[in-house]
Amino acid sequence: MPHPYRDLPAKAFWRNGILPNSDGLLAGLYTPKFSITADTRVATAGSCFAQHIGDALRHADCNLIMTEPPLRRMPAAVARAYGYGIYGARYGNIYTPRQLVELLEEVQAPAPDPTLVWARNGRYYDALRPAIEPNGFGSVQEVLDHRKFHLTRVSQLLEQTDIFIFTLGLTEAWIDRPTGRTLPVCPGVIAGEYDPARHELHQFSHAEIIDDLTHISNILQQFQAGTKLLLTVSPVPLTATATGQHVLAATTEAKANLRAAAGAFVQGNAIADYFPAYEIVTSAVAGGPWFAEDQRNVAPEGVARVMQTFFAAHALRMKAAEPQDDAPDEDPYCEEALLQVFAP
Amino acid sequence: MIRLCIFGTSHLAAPWSAYRAEPNAWPDLDITFVGATGRRLLEHRMDGARMVPISADLQHNMQRMTGSDTLDLDQFDAFAIIGGDVGSHMIGYVYGQVRWVGLPSMAGHDFAKPVNWTLMSEAAVDAVLSHRITHSLAACLSDILHENTGKPTLSIPAPRPSNILMSMDKHKLLAQKQAIRRGDGATLDAKYKSLATHCLTKKNARFVDQPDYTIKLHLLTRSIYMEDAIRLSVDGDIPQPEADILHGNLSYGVAVLDQINAVLTGGTG
Numbered sequence: 001m002p003h004p005y006r007d008l009p010a011k012a013f014w015r016n017g018i019l020p021n022s023d024g025l026l027a028g029l030y031t032p033k034f035s036i037t038a039d040t041r042v043a044t045a046g047s048c049f050a051q052h053i054g055d056a057l058r059h060a061d062c063n064l065i066m067t068e069p070p071l072r073r074m075p076a077a078v079a080r081a082y083g084y085g086i087y088g089a090r091y092g093n094i095y096t097p098r099q100l101v102e103l104l105e106e107v108q109a110p111a112p113d114p115t116l117v118w119a120r121n122g123r124y125y126d127a128l129r130p131a132i133e134p135n136g137f138g139s140v141q142e143v144l145d146h147r148k149f150h151l152t153r154v155s156q157l158l159e160q161t162d163i164f165i166f167t168l169g170l171t172e173a174w175i176d177r178p179t180g181r182t183l184p185v186c187p188g189v190i191a192g193e194y195d196p197a198r199h200e201l202h203q204f205s206h207a208e209i210i211d212d213l214t215h216i217s218n219i220l221q222q223f224q225a226g227t228k229l230l231l232t233v234s235p236v237p238l239t240a241t242a243t244g245q246h247v248l249a250a251t252t253e254a255k256a257n258l259r260a261a262a263g264a265f266v267q268g269n270a271i272a273d274y275f276p277a278y279e280i281v282t283s284a285v286a287g288g289p290w291f292a293e294d295q296r297n298v299a300p301e302g303v304a305r306v307m308q309t310f311f312a313a314h315a316l317r318m319k320a321a322e323p324q325d326d327a328p329d330e331d332p333y334c335e336e337a338l339l340q341v342f343a344p
Numbered sequence: 345m346i347r348l349c350i351f352g353t354s355h356l357a358a359p360w361s362a363y364r365a366e367p368n369a370w371p372d373l374d375i376t377f378v379g380a381t382g383r384r385l386l387e388h389r390m391d392g393a394r395m396v397p398i399s400a401d402l403q404h405n406m407q408r409m410t411g412s413d414t415l416d417l418d419q420f421d422a423f424a425i426i427g428g429d430v431g432s433h434m435i436g437y438v439y440g441q442v443r444w445v446g447l448p449s450m451a452g453h454d455f456a457k458p459v460n461w462t463l464m465s466e467a468a469v470d471a472v473l474s475h476r477i478t479h480s481l482a483a484c485l486s487d488i489l490h491e492n493t494g495k496p497t498l499s500i501p502a503p504r505p506s507n508i509l510m511s512m513d514k515h516k517l518l519a520q521k522q523a524i525r526r527g528d529g530a531t532l533d534a535k536y537k538s539l540a541t542h543c544l545t546k547k548n549a550r551f552v553d554q555p556d557y558t559i560k561l562h563l564l565t566r567s568i569y570m571e572d573a574i575r576l577s578v579d580g581d582i583p584q585p586e587a588d589i590l591h592g593n594l595s596y597g598v599a600v601l602d603q604i605n606a607v608l609t610g611g612t613g
Contacts, residue, residue: 059398071472073477078475082464082468086470134467142465142544146455152455152458
């Protein structure tokens with residue numbers, strides 16, 4: 001009997017697999033388990049890098065759905081500053097799978113919590129998405145009203161999503177002990193106040209990530225049976241780590257855990273898949289690493305290469321350009337990046 | 345005598361026809377009119393203080409309305425811009441899609457209930473409207489006039505739609521009718537005026553809202569100021585279509601010129 005390597009396709013071998021095709025892409029790097037067509041209703045969420053995916057899909061001939069969309073002809077810069085048009089709903093960046101689990105659970109049983117409202121200079125911020133209002137809201141009640149509205153819109157989003165694309169970003173997060181909620185950013189960075197008695201650093205393990213992804217997939221089924229989960233891992237390194245490690249080591253550990261957990265989760269799972277954006281951006285054999293000068297943000301060429309791979313695999317095409325009032329900001333909005341201002 | 349140049353979009357027709365009908369009614373003003381639809385008033389280059397059209401449309405209009413195919417801005421003491429994308433329709437555009445917590449109609453609203461509008465913060469609404477005003481034709485043109493002359497510029501908005509709107513079931517500005525019915529008219533009107541004043545001041549123009557006595561229910565114009573409105577046409581007086589409820593008539597034009605006269609000559613306008 002021939003050994004198992006004998007009849008494998010070229011992509012299975014390093015020597016052949018790393019040879020780019022005529023488009024400069026690695027053939028077979030991404031073979032989708034499920035297709036995305038013009039009718040497929042797609043929603044996105046995740047860490048900063050997910051914004052690039054959403055941006056690209058918005059210009060593709062697929063049905064990217066948004067239930068908290070920007071106004072018609074809303075200036076792109078204003079929309080982005082207020083968190084509109086970035087994701088399927090206005091949930092801001094969701095860095096960890098646990099954050100998404102908790103959001104989905106909250107959508108199922110909405111009860112906005114006034115203790116999760118942060119203050120700064122007389123303005124009030126939703127602690128679970130503090131960056132969506134650059135100047136905060138006028139009152140705690142207004143934050144809660146907006147959260148109620150948001151949760152209803154997320155529910156509507158999930159009820160019509162065929163493929164939910166989720167970009168895993170971090171394993172390190174701050175937990176609000178009294179509520180158990182996972183925060184997108186450490187209190188005190190955007191608003192609120194850090195309290196060591198209340199806020200706890202947590203590093204999600206490989207096992208926890210897999211558990212959370214399982215929960216996410218299960219809850220998605222409750223909103224619409226058959227919703228598929230497409231995972232990516234953000235190649236964007238950590239801005240900072242509070243774990244005591246060097247930020248490079250912490251980044252490597254986090255990305256390794258996320259990548260491994262994503263791989264384990266989708267293995268043999270018919271309704272979950274993995275798209276190797278991380279590999280494309282970070283690997284030399286894919287032409288990278290594709291980072292900007294700060295060695296953190298992904299260079300536009302890297303984003304283009306990622307989306308080119310995605311579009312080619314799904315046979316998606318770009319739509320004709322739509323007129324815009326002005327150009328959007330070039331860099332994605334990243335709460336985590338605000339930590340940079342605290343660097344010595 | 346104040347030498348005044350009034351630029352405008354389609355809303356220029358009302359004061360232009362009023363001035364042509366009674367050129368001596370405003371003895372303190374010597375007025376030149378330059379009009380073009382859309383954003384064609386920006387289709388020019390500046391040669392010193394001389395405005396030189398770069399499009400055939402603007403050149404044609406300028407020639408027919410001023411007798412010259414260029415415009416020396418130095419010959420004027422002041423400017424006014426009528427319409428130019430500034431008007432209460434901006435409020436309709438927002439209200440047709442959005443609500444915010446401070447609106448009277450939102451008191452006691454259950455925000456978990458599905459609705460066909462988006463809840464937005466007032467700050468975001470202000471940012472959207474400010475962007476629109478700041479990028480309006482009136483604001484852009486005002487910048488150019490200020491940069492090249494330093495003379496005062498008034499921004500006169502498009503009139504509010506006719507109160508006939510209240511009896512209509514279909515219109516692109518129906519949101520304004522809904523706002524009035526829901527008790528949000530005064531709040532919206534105050535926001536519009538406040539943002540227009542603020543944003544246009546930053547663009548070196550003084551916002552002068554339409555005369556109070558022409559306004560009805562905060563967001564509308566009394567229909568007597570809109571019936572039989574004349575369309576902006578350099579080639580003759582063409583009546584607006586009967587269904588038009590957005591343009592002022594000759595009486596409205598008189599009101600606008602009275603107002604400009606009062607503002608520029610130190611009256612109460």
